[in-house]
Amino acid sequence: MLDASSGSPAVAQLLDCVGQQLARQATGRAVISGESALRFRVTQVDLVRAPPGDPRELTLGLALVPLSISSVLMAAVIALLLGFRPAWRQIIELAIVSATAGLGAYLVVQGFLDMLPQEHWATRGALSLTVFAMAATTAGLVALIGAAGLGLSAALMIFVGNAFSGSTSAPQLLPAAVDHIGQWFPPGAAANLIRSTAHFHGNGASSYLSVLATWSLLGLAAIIIGHHAPVRFAAMASTG
Numbered sequence: 001m002l003d004a005s006s007g008s009p010a011v012a013q014l015l016d017c018v019g020q021q022l023a024r025q026a027t028g029r030a031v032i033s034g035e036s037a038l039r040f041r042v043t044q045v046d047l048v049r050a051p052p053g054d055p056r057e058l059t060l061g062l063a064l065v066p067l068s069i070s071s072v073l074m075a076a077v078i079a080l081l082l083g084f085r086p087a088w089r090q091i092i093e094l095a096i097v098s099a100t101a102g103l104g105a106y107l108v109v110q111g112f113l114d115m116l117p118q119e120h121w122a123t124r125g126a127l128s129l130t131v132f133a134m135a136a137t138t139a140g141l142v143a144l145i146g147a148a149g150l151g152l153s154a155a156l157m158i159f160v161g162n163a164f165s166g167s168t169s170a171p172q173l174l175p176a177a178v179d180h181i182g183q184w185f186p187p188g189a190a191a192n193l194i195r196s197t198a199h200f201h202g203n204g205a206s207s208y209l210s211v212l213a214t215w216s217l218l219g220l221a222a223i224i225i226g227h228h229a230p231v232r233f234a235a236m237a238s239t240g
Contacts, residue, residue: 004048061168075138102128116198130190140222161185
């Protein structure tokens with residue numbers, strides 16, 4: 001049986017248990033039918049192993065929670081505590097902070113823990129894009145509806161997004177519909193994108209990249225609308 005524990009150790013372990021159970025059942029039926037010398041055995045071949053220091057692949061899932069929190073807080077600092085700036089300045093600040101935060105997260109997870117072994121530049125980009133998608137969405141909601149947008153973004157990114165992401169196990173092990181919903185939020189898409197770049201050379205990453213890009217564009221559009229739309233949104237009310 002072929003599997004890849006780096007994709008999801010929980011799924012790999014489940015498949016191994018199912019394979020061993022099927023082998024025992026087949027052997028039992030062979031004994032009953034008179035073929036007592038016939039024995040079945042399932043051999044597990046792990047094509048892409050999880051990092052030795054994190055065989056359960058928990059680091060990535062646990063890292064997404066503080067990454068989500070920091071993304072929301074960074075956007076709040078830029079949009080609220082420093083005052084509403086022109087849209088273009090706010091966007092530039094978000095891009096700079098996101099790139100820095102993504103690099104910092106990479107240095108911690110890979111530099112100290114050695115959990116992201118492949119495609120280093122792509123993985124850094126994935127981490128930075130993850131931060132940018134969540135931060136831009138937060139800043140956009142704040143620009144539209146003010147402080148309530150901060151609470152809404154925190155609920156979506158931190159509580160709903162991480163809970164539905166399946167990052168510590170696998171989306172397929174979540175209840176029906178929840179697994180699909182979670183992959184449309186930045187934390188769920190980010191977990192799969194980073195696994196793809198760090199362990200599978202980017203294979204299958206396009207759909208998750210599209211999700212993060214969509215959230216980023218929607219966030220940027222919300223920032224621009226909040227500052228320049230004919231309707232008086234929170235950003236325009238704050239600046240005058």
